[in-house]
Each structure stands twice: as C-alpha cells, then as structure tokens.
Amino acid sequence: MLAVAILGLLAAALLCIAAWRDPRRLIRAEFVRERLAAGFTARQATIDGIRWCWVERAAATAATPTLLMIHGYTGGKENWYRLCARFGRRYRLVLPDLPGWGDSERDSDGDYGFAAQAERVAAFIDHIGGPVVLVGHSMGGGIAALVAARHPRRVSELVLLDAAGVEFPENPFGLEVLEGRNPFEVADAASLERYLGVVFHDPRSRPPLPWPASRAYVAWRRREAAFEQAVLERIGRSDERFLPWQEAGAIRQPTLLVWGAHDRVIDPGAMDLYAQRIPHAHRHLLARSGHMTLMEQPDEVAAAIVALVEGTARA
Numbered sequence: 399m400l401a402v403a404i405l406g407l408l409a410a411a412l413l414c415i416a417a418w419r420d421p422r423r424l425i426r427a428e429f430v431r432e433r434l435a436a437g438f439t440a441r442q443a444t445i446d447g448i449r450w451c452w453v454e455r456a457a458a459t460a461a462t463p464t465l466l467m468i469h470g471y472t473g474g475k476e477n478w479y480r481l482c483a484r485f486g487r488r489y490r491l492v493l494p495d496l497p498g499w500g501d502s503e504r505d506s507d508g509d510y511g512f513a514a515q516a517e518r519v520a521a522f523i524d525h526i527g528g529p530v531v532l533v534g535h536s537m538g539g540g541i542a543a544l545v546a547a548r549h550p551r552r553v554s555e556l557v558l559l560d561a562a563g564v565e566f567p568e569n570p571f572g573l574e575v576l577e578g579r580n581p582f583e584v585a586d587a588a589s590l591e592r593y594l595g596v597v598f599h600d601p602r603s604r605p606p607l608p609w610p611a612s613r614a615y616v617a618w619r620r621r622e623a624a625f626e627q628a629v630l631e632r633i634g635r636s637d638e639r640f641l642p643w644q645e646a647g648a649i650r651q652p653t654l655l656v657w658g659a660h661d662r663v664i665d666p667g668a669m670d671l672y673a674q675r676i677p678h679a680h681r682h683l684l685a686r687s688g689h690m691t692l693m694e695q696p697d698e699v700a701a702a703i704v705a706l707v708e709g710t711a712r713a
Contacts, residue, residue, distance in 0.1 A: 422621075424614040429476050436479045438493070442501075446521050451475075451501035452494035454526075458487035463531050463554065463707055466492045468519060470536025471562070471633065472582050472619070472626060474500040477535070481692045484700035489707070492526055496538070498625065511632030512537075512563055512641050516544035523552045531707055533557040535692055536664065537633055540564075540642035543672075547648040555706055556653045558672060559691050559699065560661050562633060563642025566668035571596065575634040580627055581663075584619035587612065599660040599688030646675035653679040654706040656699055658687030680706060 433440065438453035453475055465485070467478045475493035482491050495502040497518050498510040508514075519541055523530055532553045534542025539561025546553040566572065574581040582597075584590045590612065598604050607615060619626075633639060653676050657669040666683065673679050682702045687694040 422614075422618050424611060425618055428611065429474075432476055432479055436482060438479075438482075438491075443525060445525050446518070448497050448505075448518065449503035450494055450497065450522060450525075452492060454493070455482070455491045456487070457490045462489050464490040464492060464526065464528075465703070465707075466494075466519075466523065466526070466530040466532050468494070468532070468534040468538030468542050469496065469499070470534075470538050470560075471629065472622075473535070473538070477690075478692060481696040481699055484696050485704075488704070489531075492530070494522060496541075498629070504625070509632065510629045511636060512540050512544055512638050515541045516548060519545050520549045520552055523549075528552040529554040531555045531557065531703075533559070533703065534561060535559040536689065537562045537629075540633065543642040543646050543649065546651055546653075547642075547645040550648075550650060553651050556649060556651045557656065557703055557706065558653070559656045560658060560664050560689050561642065561655075561668070561672065562664055563640060564664075564668045564671050565640050565643070566665040566671065569662065569665050571663050572665075575630065578635070580623075580630050582626065582630075583623060584616055585623070586616060590616055590619075596662050597689045598694060599658060599662075600686060600694055603690070603694040605693070643672060643675060646672060649676050652706055654682065654702055655679050656682045656684065656691055656702060658689055658691045658694065659683050659685050660688045661691075663689040 433453055438455045440451070441454050442449060442451045469475060469477050475495050478493045485491065496515055498504045498508060529552050532542045532545060534540070534557070539558040540563025542556060543558060543561060543563060546556045571581045582593055584593050594604050655669050655672055657666045659666055669681055669683065673681055684691055684695045684698055691699055
C-alpha cells in the first residue's frame with residue numbers, strides 16, 4: 399500500500415512539473431476528463447484546408463435534429479457541457495472549437511472575424527450534415543446570426559445567447575474595447591478573478607479552478623493574449639463589428655434570443671436591438687444570470703431551446 403501511495407505522489411508531482419512547463423497539458427487533461435464524463439466522442443477533420451476539432455454525442459434515435467453549438471470569445475467547446483447535460487440523448491450534439499481557438503487549427507495570418515468564421519461554419523455544417531439548429535454564444539452568436547442570414551438552407555432554427563455583433567448601450571466593458579484594451583485579459587490571479595466576476599453574475603455557477611488548475615489557466619491565457627487581442631480588433635473595433643446585426647434582417651428561421659439580465663459584457667438592451675431586425679424571434683430574459691447564461695441557468699436555457707425546436711416556444 400505504501401508503494402502505491404508513493405507512486406501516486408510521484409505521479410502527482412510529475413503532473414505538476416509538466417503543468418509548470420506546459421500549462422496547456424493540465425488544461426487538456428481536465429478537458430478530456432470532462433468530455434468522457436459527458437459522454438462525448440472527439441472528432442477531427444480537415445475542411446477547406448483547415449483542421450477542425452470537435453466533440454459529438456449521438457441522439458437516442460437517428461431521426462432527430464442536430465444542435466451545432468458555437469462558443470464565444472476566449473471560450474471553447476467545453477463551455478457547453480453543463481447545458482448539454484440537460485438534453486440527455488434527445489438531440490445529436492456537435493460542439494466544435496472554432497478555427498483559431500482550442501484544439502482547432504490556427505493560422506498566424508488568418509482572419510478570425512465574424513464574416514470569415516461564418517463562412518467556415520457554413521462549410522463545417524456541410525461536413526457534418528445539415529440543416530442544423532445553430533446555437534451561438536457571445537462572439538459565436540454573432541457568427542451564427544451571419545450564417546443563418548447568408549446560408550438559410552443550412553440552418554433550420556437559430557438560437558442567440560448574449561450575442562455579439564450589435565451596437566449595444568455603452569457599458570464599462572464596451573468602453574474598454576473601444577479604447578483598445580481587452581477587458582477579458584487574464585495575466586495573473588487578480589485579473590482572473592476580475593474576468594470571472596465580469597462574465598458570471600452568480601459566483602456559485604463559476605467552474606471550479608483550484609490550484610494548480612488556476613495557475614495553469616492563467617499561464618495558458620497569457621500565452622493566448624496576442625491572439626485574443628487580434629481577434630478583438632476584428633470583432634470589436636473593425637468595420638465588421640456590427641455586421642451580424644446589420645444582416646440579421648435577412649434571418650427567416652425560427653429564432654430564440656436569450657440574455658442574462660445582469661450581462662455586464664453585452665448589455666441586455668442588445669436583445670431588443672436584435673429583435674428589431676428579427677421581429678418573429680422569441681425573447682427570453684434570465685433574471686438571475688450574467689453573460690454566461692449557458693452555464694449560469696442551463697435548465698432555463700435548455701427548456702427554451704427545446705420549446706423552439708419542438709414548436710412550443712412563446713414570444
């Protein structure tokens with residue numbers, strides 16, 4: 399027994415050393431654990447010259463809709479697991495890392511703005527088989543809105559969660575973006591706490607980040623800082639920053655708009671602005687949520703999505 403305990407301690411020490419040298423290893427190990435616990439299978443394919451990585455879970459029966467979920471800025475496919483647990487095997491679920499993010503391929507000279515990513519997502523839908531119920535959060539919501547507007551045959555229903563791409567009422571987050579700063583920057587423990595405090599309204603809904611995971615996450619985000627800044631230039635300060643909202647008038651699919659009433663990133667007033675362009679959209683304001691509606695109130699979000707997909711949603 400003592401030998402087993404010693405081996406366990408040595409394994410833990412080696413893991414800490416590996417995480418110290420390459421913090422992404424510890425993050426990846428946790429993501430694998432989460433994927434297996436959620437019952438998803440890892441997939442990858444090269445689509446139009448770009449390597450996509452995603453996870454997928456089959457439905458109980460084949461003749462069910464496919465929900466394709468597009469993560470937000472600084473996010474990844476793992477953000478969706480808490481919400482997906484509420485669907486069980488009701489739908490086929492496909493969760494990719496967008497090109498440039500997570501495990502998918504990144505080109506140092508690539509364009510990762512709304513328009514370029516929307517075309518990549520349209521090609522991805524062709525690969526997995528459409529049409530799909532397209533669900534997008536934050537930056538992913540802006541991308542999803544463009545896909546639905548420009549490629550209507552690929553999208554049967556659209557769900558926008560706290561979606562970017564709209565000129566929402568000014569708030570401290572938006573002002574920082576306009577001033578050239580990244581309000582999501584994580585460079586140390588203090589900025590990590592600030593970041594979590596901005597995106598989550600209820601601290602109890604935050605994902606646990608005990609040491610050494612917190613240290614690994616900070617180190618990883620520091621390495622991502624230049625890329626995050628470049629993407630923010632495209633989606634937050636370039637001429638296309640409001641492109642999703644500008645083209646949303648072309649959206650004809652059944653649409654659901656979900657926002658957190660305490661969203662400190664994209665003001666809840668943005669939901670009404672999107673609704674002006676998509677007057678047939680169903681609106682759902684979550685009273686106890688901030689920006690991370692998919693993680694803060696997954697039961698309510700899942701119920702609203704099911705109602706949309708199964709034709710029982712109410713405006």
